[in-house]
Amino acid sequence: MNILKNLPLFPEQASTVAGQVDALYFFALAITAFFTILIATLVVVFAIKFKRKSDAEFGVPEKTSLPLEITWSVIPLIIVMVLFVWGAKLYITIMRPPADAVEYHAVGKQWMWKFQHPEGNREINDLHVPAGQPIKITMTSEDVIHSLFFPAFRVKTDVLPGRYTQLWFEATKPGTYHIFCAEYCGAEHSRMIGKVHVMAPADYEAWLAGREPGKKLASGEELFQTLACVTCHAGDATARGPLLANLDGGEVQLNSGRTLVRDDDYLRESILNPTAKVVAGYTPLMPSYDGQVTEEQIIELLKYLKQINQVGPQAGAPTGSP
């Protein structure tokens, strides 16, 4: 039997959090096993020891013992609170990407995963990532709810239409692992799968260099030019559009007087519904790009906009990706 040779009981640990999840799993598993065995043993032992000997026999009545009831309420309470606190802490760790995470993008679509690297490379159902680098994946769906699941990294987050969700991991062990869609999404749900290839950083660089440039999508910079964004958002004081600076999480004041954080959702909305939230001091005259750009192009644009932010606001047309 071939399948018996390589019979796994636990999935591979290939991310920084995998070990933490497994530790919590083993702890919870130990508790589960302990109480299950305790109860099963007691039940079986009592059932044998106190087996009815004659039909005239009755059980020996007992008064309810308050201390006993309290004991077996409080001990489970303490245990589950430990589990809760441990689990909540780990949840925050898994859900909150570190500041130095590199941003990748994913679009879920019946029934495939489209990934984009920060360098602009696109892949379908395959994802190459370097080990030892925190990676943040910003995701959205083109149709129904999907869920991006990396069992080897112990992470998963639903991918929703009309909204960005995030997931992050730092792969530790080079190798090839599963990508699954975990949220039922229709006929070919079980084929919405792929492989994540974790590579040593040097290998990853080599892989990147070896990619044919033709596979690349138009970069954000090119889009910025071809969609004529540059005409209004050139970045000088007389421009009709606001300065595209401090875009990655910086605050901005709106015409309505409200202040909000310029996150991905805001930027995306500003491309698709430019007049929804207008920066203070500007008139809402930008046309909507809804229907003119694909989700992937928006992602490219967002990446480029954040690059401007890093390079500095004075650079109207900063050097794009190589």
Place this chain on the structure above:
Amino acid sequence: MSSSAHAPNLAHHFESYEQQRESASLGMWLFVAQEIMFFGGLFTAYLVYRINNPEIFKMASSELNIYQGGINTAVLILSSLTMALAVREAQLGRSKRIVALLVATFILGGVFVGIKYFEYSAKFEHHLVPGEHFDLHLNAEELAYLEKVGITDQAKIQSRAQMFFSIYFAMTGLHALHMLVGMALIIWLIPKAWRGVFNADYHNPVECFGLYWHFVDIVWIFLFPLLYLLGRNIGA
């Protein structure tokens, strides 16, 4: 059991009229609790989307006819009064008065549903039914208001207004359906009342139906301000 074996309208499994009456009333109240949760799902949806789109909901709400809504509120409250009085007459066992008040309740229910019909027709004519023909017309003043609060995107205004009207139709439609069911039940009650079966001991059907009718009234008491009265304060 034996003492009440020949009592009319006392079911065999009840020991006394009081037990029967209290069972019926408790049962009806549990059904009302169920109804609260049933409409509660819709109210939750209303709250979520209103919180997400406060200004557009105000604009969409202004499209509703406040006179039709207001008159219907008064009609329904009046029908609640006639219903409450019908229950009172049932407790006193005065058949003719019960019938008269039930008929009055039925007519008022009919008026409500009739007005609702005209209201719905107007929505169809004005393209305010969610779907591809949906088209909310806003006048310059309303547009200016929305612009002032930072909403100028027409597609967004249209889509969120559609959401408002989706909820409007779901809530008022379900409410109207409850009215129709109630009116059907009145038709079932009237001949019973006419035959004089209701008295101090046995009036559960009227009383329970009254609870249902009042509940439907209460739903409207909330629907009226939540759906019709938004956005009237603009420019005030």
Place this chain on the structure above:
Amino acid sequence: MENQKNYLNASYGWKSWLLTLDHKRIGVLYLISITFYFLLGAVFAAFIRLELATPAGDLVQPATYNRLFTNHGVIMIFFFLVPSIPAFLGNFLLPLMIGARDVAFPRLNLASWYILNIGAVFAVWSLAQGGVDTGWTFYTPFSTAFSNGAVMTAAVGVFITGFSSILTGVNFLVTIHRMRAPGMTWFRLPLFIWGLYATSLIFVLGTPVLAVTILMVALERGLGLGIFNPALGGDPVLFQHLFWFYSHPAVYIMILPGMGVISEIVAAFARKRVFGYKFVAYASLGIAVLGFFVWGHHLFVSSQSAYAGIVFSVLTMLVAIPSAIKTFNWTATLYKGSVSWETPMLYAIGFMGLFAIGGLTGVMLAIMGFDIHVHDTYFVVAHFHYIMVGGAIMAYMGGLHYWWPKMFGRMYSPFWSKLSALLVFVGFNLTFFPQFIVGYLGMPRRYHAYPEEFQVFNVLSSAGATVLGAGYLLPMVYFAYSLFAGQKVGKNPWGAVGLEWETESPPPPLNFDEIPTVDFDAYDYVGKAKEAQVV
């Protein structure tokens, strides 16, 4: 006793059954209906296990597979598990156990049965239309805009069936409040009644939210209203909130009455009052009420806010306490009991072990950091089958064996019934334990095809399902045999305490010749022992 009328021979003919207002006959009608739906759901399960025996999706088309698991879920949950213990055993036993002649509203009771079956007609009709493929969870926007299955028909079926639950809940609550025999105080009620009471609360307060949510899906799909439509600013996560507001408490609808059954069986076959009676009673209410505050643990990875997640997680943890109280108290009841190893007791013992695993893995799923990994994997599938099959159905089978002689006045074969209990226990564990492992390995649920390394566990699972199936089919044979040729029994074949055992088997149409006056506590085996000595 021979010539006395009982509920079965009081009248004859189709009409006397289909128009009956007798809660016992309605109970039997439920037994027939839910057995049919169980078999239907089991056929789907058989196909699922057959398909999953090999990694490749080679038996049926993916679209067919999706319809199989959806219909397995919809039918097993809404048409078997939810009505199983409450509507069948509850209907038959509630008036008997509290010393009443019937439930408070007999006509409503019959109507509930018809409503269940009308709903089922729609569910079956949806099969004829090609089946529904949304999963039993009907998640939007898949169900509203993308599925090409018979979503509308199935939604109507689920909507209608909901009212069967609601009306049964109303009926039971009023019956328990208003119809108790003289002297039957709240704390003399058998714990099964406490379980039914708690269940009914969920029926009444939870089910309507599911009904209206399904209605909104139908309005969106059928009439183009857009309540969950993202294009109109609609929120699919709102659907999930509303859906789980009912559907998580629905799990307690399935397990609470089962826990009640276990309390009855443990007391009867240990001939001892349930240890910590009041704690077990309050634990039922505690689970029912707390159960309404925990639904968000189904949304840990659905983009629900972390704050909401933390609140839901800690509240979920608290449900472990009343569950633990119950389990420990049952165990303590056996201590110094007089334990008889009859078939119902074997099921109860099996229940305690399996429920412990099901409950504790439930706690594991409430651990947020852990749930991220196993959410929507076979770990979850295994967990809820341990609760619903290992818990609810084991209890259902135990209850059926316990009260069968009361219902039909005849005994079944002890040998074959014990064998079936063993088969069910072994088959169940073989089916579902491997799913915990394969779930942690990462196999997502609702997968028609899967990577090869998961095959061993799936083969074990499919093999176990065969044993489990045999374990379920066996009772059909010996119960049918018992109906006609089983040994006749007297009022109280098990020597148990409880009002239902003081009337004839099968009970007379009005349950009791005289309404009893209750002057003893539930499970008064001390009194019973004295009585036995006197005799």
Place this chain on the structure above:
Amino acid sequence: MSSEAHADSHAHSSVHVESLGVYFAIFGALIILTGITAWVAFHDYGQALNDLIAIGIAVTKASLVVLFFMHVRHSTKVVKMVVVSGVVWLLVLFAFVLGDVFARGPYSVIG
């Protein structure tokens, strides 16, 4: 079904018959409150206050109907408990769903 039933029924077997005046007074109050809520809606006190008044008046009206028209004032404890449970459960649904919505922010960013 016969008129004899009336004869031997005890006139007031624990049924509380409310006086006519109470019903008409409540009706009057409901109509007046409806007028007030409509009037307030046309004046701007800030959206929050406007909403608060509207909800406050609606709750008051509903309470009047429940207490008087639906006789809860004279009902058994169990019925009162059912009414309270219905409302409390509704608030649980609101609180937890809205809690998440507030923490999560508006769902959609697409027009």
